[in-house]
Structures are given as C-alpha cells and as structure tokens.
Amino acid sequence: MSRIKRISKELEECRQDVQSGVTLELNSESDLTNLTGYFKGPPGTPYQGGVFQVDIVIPKEYPFKPPQMKFATKIYHPNISSVTGAICLDILKDAWTPILTLKSSLISLQSLLQSPEPNNPQDAEVAKHYLANHKGFEETAAYWTKLYASDGDKFGSGAKNDAALYGIDESIVAQFENMGFPRDKIIEVLRRLGVKSYNGVSNKAELENKILEELLKECS
C-alpha cells in the first residue's frame, strides 16, 4: 500500500509546516483517502480575507494519478464551477506528476485564485463576466468571499443581497421594483437573460422592453 505511507508522510509534513498557510485534515481518522484542505484567499485579490475549503479524494493509483479536488466553499472564479466547485487546473489533470503533493496542489489552487485564466474557463458565465466587466466581476467575487468564505459566522443572520450574489447591478433591480414587480422575479428574469448591468449595452430601451416583456409573462 504505497499510497498510504506517502499520504501519512505528507500529512505529517504539513502538520509541521506552519509557514505555508495550508492545512490538511482527515475527514475520518480511519480513512486516509478522504481529506479536507484549507487555505486563505491571496491578499490583493477579491478572495482576500476568505478561508477556502477543498474536498480531496485520493485515487488508488496515487501518487501516479492526481488527487481529485473540488471546492467545498462556493467561489466566484472563471476556472472554478460556481455550482459544483469543480476545478480546471492542468496539474490536477494531465500535467500531474508524482513529485507534486497535496500541499503543493493546494498552493497551486491558491495561486490560481491570484491569476485566473478566463480564456480557458470552467465556468463560462463567470469568465464572460470577468472579460466583459472586470470591476463588476471583482465586486461579485469579493461579495461571494464575504458571504461564503469568511471565517466563522458562516451562516450569519445578515441579509444576503441576492442581486450582488449574481453580479447584477442593484440599480436595474430597483428600476423594476419601482414598477411594482417582485424582487425575486426580477432577479430570475435578469439571470435568465444574462443581464448584469447596462454597461456596454448598445440599445438600452430595447433591452428594457425585453426585460419588461419577460417580467409580464412571469407575473401573469
């Protein structure tokens, strides 16, 4: 059982290393193949201040095959699915080599947060947002970090801003709320149409009509 020896060595090394800022924990003391990793969002990014949790499953062929990793913490990033947490990173796929470790993989994830690759996305919606409106993307990513990845108070009573969650400009929501449409329907329609803001929209009136039409259908 070569992988068991190596995993326990890696765990021990990671426990002794306090500098890397990466933590590895066993999900159950009797099973060395199901782990959880934690690391902090890199400073200077919208993920700063967040602690991200990664589910790790170690395949039979480890270390000759990569560990399976996915984000357990919801995160808004072009290379990570905002729904499932699936990660698009070469070293976790075909660029894996056995000298890489669980620790080094988690550090690679940390640096993926630092430098997203929107042209090779896992989540096309998020990547589109990143490329079309970088500032808007950063705001949403920071909001998700605050909401899902902040240490402690994870399920705080603070009211979630549902518009910010999907990166939708609050002013659009307010515009249609003033017309008397319910907030949840507005957000549903805007999400369906993929509208986040009026920035870069060539024909605003036409888009407004389209949203109105959908809302009327939705609320009839």
Added chain:
Amino acid sequence: MKVKIIDWHGVSSWHWNLVSDNQNESEYVDELCGICRVAFDGTCPNCLYPGDDCPIVLGAGCSHNFHLHCIYKWLEQNSSKGLCPMCRQVFTYKESYPIVTEELTNLQNLIQGHKSVRESGREVGQEADGFEDDGDLQMSA
C-alpha cells in the same frame, strides 16, 4: 594491561554513492526519492530490503534519481508521456549497472515505448506545421 578478545561482531554501513548537487559539499546527503518520499537508502514502499533488491536509477538526460520501482510505476502510466516527474524532460537513465536485470530491461522497454509514441506523434505534428508554413507564404505573397 592485556586484553583478550573473546568474541566480536562486525558491523558495517553502506549508502548509495550519489554525487551531491553542491560540488563543494563533501558531506553525504541522504536524499529522498521524489516519488515515494522515502530516502534512497531506504526501500520503495513495496520492498522489504534496501540495496540491490530495490536499486536506484540515475537520470541521464537530467540529474534526477529515483527508486527503480518508483520510476517504473510512473513510466507505466500513459499520462507520464515518458517524462521525468521533476523536470518534464524525456527520462533516460545512466547505464552504469554491471548486471542488466530483468527489471532494467523492462524499464528500458517502457522508455522505448514512450519514445515511439512520441515519434509517431511528432510526424503528425510536423505535417501540421507544414500546412502552417504554406499559409504564411501565401499571406506574404
């Protein structure tokens, strides 16, 4: 004072004669196999006895060394593409062994296998390059 030796036990130690990266460093450093993370003087995780039963392989193209059984398992994976796990150069080893064992022959076969896969891939790649060149010529003309 006279000492009479009644019985004695000989004890010897050994280690692989690896050249340290640092030439000035005369001190022997017991390095780890990058794949299994066990010292070279120890065994790979599947062996009981160190030494000739679990030999090490020295990289020839690069200077990276591994337990024979570890690098063999890696090169067995198609995903390895025959590359050194450390530096991703094509892995070849120094043929400095007095006896060629079956294990070494198998390793050599694996390396050859990856080489032929690479070469058949390269032919396809070259054809594609050729087309691109034509395109460039047309563009400039």
